Amino acid sequence: AKKVILDCDPGIDDALALMLALSLPEIEVIGITVVCGNVPVETGAKNALQVLQWMNRTDIPVYIGEAKPLKRPYVDAMDTHGRDGLGESFFTLETTQKPRTDAVSYLLDTLKSEEDVSVIALGPMTNLARAIQRDIQAFSRVKELVSMGGSYKSHGNCSPVAEYNYWCDPDAAAYVYDAFSTRPELSGKKIHMIGLDVTRKIVLTPNILEYMKYLQPDIGEKIKSITRFYFDFHWKQEGIIGCVINDPLAVAYFANHDICQGFDAFTAVETEGISLGQSVVDACGIWKRSANATILTSVNVKEFFLMFFCSVLGADRE
Numbered sequence: 001a002k003k004v005i006l007d008c009d010p011g012i013d014d015a016l017a018l019m020l021a022l023s024l025p026e027i028e029v030i031g032i033t034v035v036c037g038n039v040p041v042e043t044g045a046k047n048a049l050q051v052l053q054w055m056n057r058t059d060i061p062v063y064i065g066e067a068k069p070l071k072r073p074y075v076d077a078m079d080t081h082g083r084d085g086l087g088e089s090f091f092t093l094e095t096t097q098k099p100r101t102d103a104v105s106y107l108l109d110t111l112k113s114e115e116d117v118s119v120i121a122l123g124p125m126t127n128l129a130r131a132i133q134r135d136i137q138a139f140s141r142v143k144e145l146v147s148m149g150g151s152y153k154s155h156g157n158c159s160p161v162a163e164y165n166y167w168c169d170p171d172a173a174a175y176v177y178d179a180f181s182t183r184p185e186l187s188g189k190k191i192h193m194i195g196l197d198v199t200r201k202i203v204l205t206p207n208i209l210e211y212m213k214y215l216q217p218d219i220g221e222k223i224k225s226i227t228r229f230y231f232d233f234h235w236k237q238e239g240i241i242g243c244v245i246n247d248p249l250a251v252a253y254f255a256n257h258d259i260c261q262g263f264d265a266f267t268a269v270e271t272e273g274i275s276l277g278q279s280v281v282d283a284c285g286i287w288k289r290s291a292n293a294t295i296l297t298s299v300n301v302k303e304f305f306l307m308f309f310c311s312v313l314g315a316d317r318e
Ligand code: BDR
Pocket: 011, 012, 013, 014, 038, 077, 080, 122, 123, 148, 157, 163, 164, 165, 246, 247
């Protein structure tokens, strides 16, 4: 199985991503690092432990990371994810496992001491930027970096052009993309960008939710409980019946790259002005800079849900 550290800000869709990562045989989650994003970092860590408890995997360590973006004031997304980050279900944590400190040291130590470790980033890139700043040599041992964030042609969700993870800490996202473009230690490596172009296609509808409950009533109920708030938000904001679940697609793509298609391009992130946080993708090569990212633009939606049903909910592929 491919070893991975999940860097996340749980978050409703982060919770679903974590369930998927823990269930797919192709993936071995060796640790979870939490960053401030949807909710403050302590709340996110508690939610990561909550999901580990549901999945009977409290053996996996959870590390608390950065509590604020590199330069800008912190703006959470509790309007989308609820005050507790899990759709205001206000679960009580039963596990006695406590989150540990600190995420950046854990990331660097693990990358140094273990071979072939990848990172899936499901929140703002603050922990990753800090890790690169502190020890790029160690960070460059990362096998693959998959990032849920940004958008190429799709509109943003925090501004007309910016997606939340990159918008929340644009300086961190810009720093990481720039490092993959200019730093010799990272040369040849690319960030796999799972942006809104592909994640917007992953809509959890009431029908799918019912089917999930039919497949596995216990986990299905939990998913229903955490997504209820998300359903309401999508109906009010976008007029969609159902909710877009972004983060699990990054996990599914990591397990099976065939699920999304795209192209390589030089990509940068805007750090000021009205397009703050926008991912700028030089698809036509106008800047003549070598590619630092693989931009995913199409997705096999049916295969995504099949993966989810067959792993998290124990369905049979036949
Ligand atoms: C991203 O922002 C967060 O609210 C979600 O968890 C996801 O990672 C989507 O823009």
